[in-house]
Amino acid sequence: MAPKVLVSDKLSETAVQIFRDRGVEVDYLPDLGKDKDKLLEVIGQYDGLAIRSATKVTEKVLQAATKLKVIGRAGIGVDNVDIPAASKKGVIVMNTPFGNSITTAEHAIAMMFAVARQLPEASASTHSGKWEKNRFMGVELFNKTLGVIGAGNIGGIVCDRALGLHMKVVAYDPFLSEERATAMGVTKVELDELLARADFITLHVPLTDKTRNILSRENLAKTKKGVRIINCARGGLVDEAALAEALKSGHVAGAGFDVFETEPATDSPLFHLPNVVVTPHLGASTTEAQENVALQVAEQMSDYLLTGAVQNALNMPSVTAEEAAVMGPWVKLAQHLGAFIGQMTDEPIKAINILYDGTVATMNLQALNAAAIAGIMKATNPDVNMVSAPVIAKERGVQVSTTRQEKSGVFDAYMKITVVTETRERSIAGTVFSDGKPRFIQIKGITIDAEIGANMLYTTNEDVPGIIGTLGRTLGENGVNIANFTLGRSGVGKDAIALLYLDEPAPQKALDDLAATGVFRQIKPLAFEVA
Structure with a gap:
């Protein structure tokens, strides 16, 4: 049975014809997106939804979309789509980031x-x-x-x-x-x-x-x-x-x-x-741009519905269906490793080096690289995705290199990201345990075993007595609850790090109070997108 797509905003007739020519059944109802009740009534019939900005794809709409597999936004902005809700439903959200x-x-x-x-x-x-x-x-x-x-x-x-x-x-x-x-x-x-x-x-x-x-x-x-x-x-x-x-x-x-x-x-x-x-937000308002993004979204949605190919997805890697089941946890790990380095790095990145060791080295490294680069760049550009991130890195002259090697340590597989700036190198390594959860296993060359939480706090200091007490007391005085604690050090009296799992982001006063103690070299709040 042919997949069925609803076009609920104005798209060019040429774009609509692309669906038909590719063997996709399409209903072109360009004013439907403005009628929330009618959209809720009919959305359950469709495998795909092609939109511009008028249609609001809320969690309520997604709950009613029992067959929906993909949402295609003709344009770059997806503020009108509840992406977390779409991800939870298993609906891919695509956009056309470079058409305008x-x-x-x-x-x-x-x-x-x-x-x-x-x-x-x-x-x-x-x-x-x-x-x-x-x-x-x-x-x-x-x-x-x-x-x-x-x-x-x-x-x-x-x-x-x-x-x-x-x-x-x-x-x-x-x-x-x-x-x-x-x-x-x-x-x-x-x-x-x-x-x-x-x-x-x-x-x-x-x-x-x-x-x-x-x-x-x-x-x-x-x-x-x-x-x-x-x-x-x-x-x-x-x-x-x-x-x-x-x-x-x-x-x-x-x-x-x-x-x-x-x-x-x-x-x-x-x-x-x-x-x-x-002017009234006319930046993308030319005949050519509107036509380009419409044609692109029709091609992308057709490719996915007919072959499973994924392009310009904001919530899914560009991998085949067979690869996705195996790679999912590693994609998440790559994003977390990248997010850590992206949030820690304030100066221009010259190079990104990604090492794959063991079984992970046999996977689709292009997708894993894209996930890692997107994680790094999301710290400054939340609109970046796994498809656009490598393009943006190339445009900005960032050299990306990949190294594969056979199993060389205690883990069956791990990956390590190193970024190079004008003044320093920074690296972090991680693996996926048998429970499918990503872990940080090395930061600054220091071995640790840390799960990833939504709100974390990273500190560095000289390994001296009293650091744990200082962290607990200062955060406690500021009403911050520590859910978990991971420590590591390079040696007695040498460099030490701590990763704290917090129930909520640490307020600025807590960070200022920690800095005022004078014992920490670095204090950095971190946020991660966790399921």
């Missing part, structure tokens, strides 16, 4: 021109019958310095286009290596230097705890007087109220915003300012 990159980059460039030459205001003035030629004095982009915050896929395209306009480009990106920056033709700088040098600033980073308000009131004050700021990435990256004040004072000469902290944006401090160009 060029379109979004071009919109940023267009906004730069519009702000530099005051095009919307000049157009409105001329339409009203005025001829205010002397009112609209613009600036050239030629020979100006463009500061690009985030030099990944979209940011990299913006860099390329800006160089074509003969701009000088400086880029801030924690994962951009010097070698990759040189190959791109840009200068890698720290954020403060970018703020001080740039005539134009454009943002191309995801919204995370680290990037939220990256252009805060404080950082806006560090910018060059007369700077122009473009945001076509995510709302919340810029303090809109502080930027409005800087625009009114003249410190910032202009701004172009396609995204806002609250959307749909019916009001904003940036509205009604003459030196601001605003």
Whole structure:
């Protein structure tokens, strides 16, 4: 029996035809996604669901979707899909992460021109019958310095286009290596230097705890007087109220915003300012981009439903059905090892080396590598997945190497990840025990046996008496309960580490109090996605 797909948002007829040509039965009901009750009523009939942003795939919808195997999002954002609930139901969630990159980059460039030459205001003035030629004095982009915050896929395209306009480009990106920056033709700088040098600033980073308000009131004050700021990435990256004040004072000469902290944006401090160009989140809104992502999602969903092939999945590795049963625990281990290193590393990564020992060395290492790289990069980019992570690593000049070796220790199999930065190497090893649970077995060359918990605390110190008491007392005074404790040391009186399992994340005051004791070299809260 042919698989059946529901298209509940507007997709091109060409994309719908792809399903039919591939032998997939399809119902094209582009307005159904807006009717939650009707969607609940019919979703149980379908093996696949193709959507854009209007359809909300909630836990309630997933509970009613008794046959559903795959959700395909035509576009990158999956905020409208409850991914944890989908994973629990065994439903694959796919997106099309690169289909609208060029379109979004071009919109940023267009906004730069519009702000530099005051095009919307000049157009409105001329339409009203005025001829205010002397009112609209613009600036050239030629020979100006463009500061690009985030030099990944979209940011990299913006860099390329800006160089074509003969701009000088400086880029801030924690994962951009010097070698990759040189190959791109840009200068890698720290954020403060970018703020001080740039005539134009454009943002191309995801919204995370680290990037939220990256252009805060404080950082806006560090910018060059007369700077122009473009945001076509995510709302919340810029303090809109502080930027409005800087625009009114003249410190910032202009701004172009396609995204806002609250959307749909019916009001904003940036509205009604003459030196601001605003658009209603049009970054991906071109005929070509909408067609590209629609065609891609139709191909990906058809491939999965007909052959089992998985592409651009956010909650499943790209492996065959036969491999998945055996590799599942090792994929989870790779993600945990990567997540540990990603959360511990604050400087650009030059290389990732992954060692596979014993039986794991015979598995699908491409998928395990992807899981490890995704784990590392999720610390700064929560949108990354196992398919996009290797591509992003390559774009940023990160060298990924893999080593296989026969069983060489007490474990039948283990894997070890080492990251190399400009100043150091950091490594962690793990294995999967017979109970199917991943374990950390070595950190900093120190042997341990640690399960992985959702909320953990990692500390390093000199091996001296009283450390356990200090940890227990300080956390207890802050109301933090320790569920479990794992210790390791390189030798008596030498380097020692501790991994604590906490019932909930440690508050900042607890971390500050631990630091104030003066006995810890490193104190790092860690979070892991555990079932």
